[in-house]
Amino acid sequence: MKSLVIPLSSSEIQQVRQNLISWGKKHFRPFPWRLTTDPYRILVAEILLHRTQVKQMKPVYESFIARYPNIHTLAQADKESLHEALYSLGLRWRVDLLYEMAQRIEQDFGGQIPHNKKDLLTLPGVSEYIAGAVRCFAWNKPEVLMDTNTVRVTGRLLGWEVKDSSRRSKRFQKALAALLDHEEPRAFNYALLDLAHLVCLKRKPPHCNTCPLLSWCHFSKHEEELSHERTQ
Numbered sequence: 001m002k003s004l005v006i007p008l009s010s011s012e013i014q015q016v017r018q019n020l021i022s023w024g025k026k027h028f029r030p031f032p033w034r035l036t037t038d039p040y041r042i043l044v045a046e047i048l049l050h051r052t053q054v055k056q057m058k059p060v061y062e063s064f065i066a067r068y069p070n071i072h073t074l075a076q077a078d079k080e081s082l083h084e085a086l087y088s089l090g091l092r093w094r095v096d097l098l099y100e101m102a103q104r105i106e107q108d109f110g111g112q113i114p115h116n117k118k119d120l121l122t123l124p125g126v127s128e129y130i131a132g133a134v135r136c137f138a139w140n141k142p143e144v145l146m147d148t149n150t151v152r153v154t155g156r157l158l159g160w161e162v163k164d165s166s167r168r169s170k171r172f173q174k175a176l177a178a179l180l181d182h183e184e185p186r187a188f189n190y191a192l193l194d195l196a197h198l199v200c201l202k203r204k205p206p207h208c209n210t211c212p213l214l215s216w217c218h219f220s221k222h223e224e225e226l227s228h229e230r231t232q
Helices: 010-026 039-049 054-067 071-075 079-089 093-109 128-139 148-158 164-168 170-179 185-198 218-230
Strands: none
Touching: 010 170, 010 185, 039 054, 039 071, 039 093, 039 128, 054 079, 071 093, 079 093, 128 185, 148 164, 148 170, 148 185, 148 218
């Protein structure tokens, strides 16, 4: 029986999860913020990654964490020191945001990154995605992570049109929620993000033949049909 939310049966959904997680564990990208469950380090990484490429952000993140290893050291920093640590990334607004965020965490949450999503969302600069990412990657909570990458993979898998507005779509939200593995949400979401960056590419032709979701992917089937028609 097909799901009312997505055109896959419960057994197919389970197989999609298993295949994706198995693939993800073999192709896991070991960035330093992924090799920890420290919510502070994950939160800092997610803020620095916003509108910034990983290769540009990684060395800045590593030096930033060496300088400010926890929320207490960050809360004691002044804005000029923070600007010095982050100037190569540009986007000066991040300095004010991190400064204000550290103060709020110290004052309102006793220096602890809040577990509760509503509390996380009260912090400066923390979006729905960042709050979900912190909860998922720090505490393995079953959070749906919607961005251009996860939505692209989902849309291609299900044969749905993907637009710029899709990452705010309730339809895609429900689809990702239906696919999410509640037993291994951290592994599932890391694998989904890695699949988008390594296989299900946006601009270059995707590497469909190496995709663990190939058997269920509508995009791949459609591309194969078009290729077949062109050779007729």
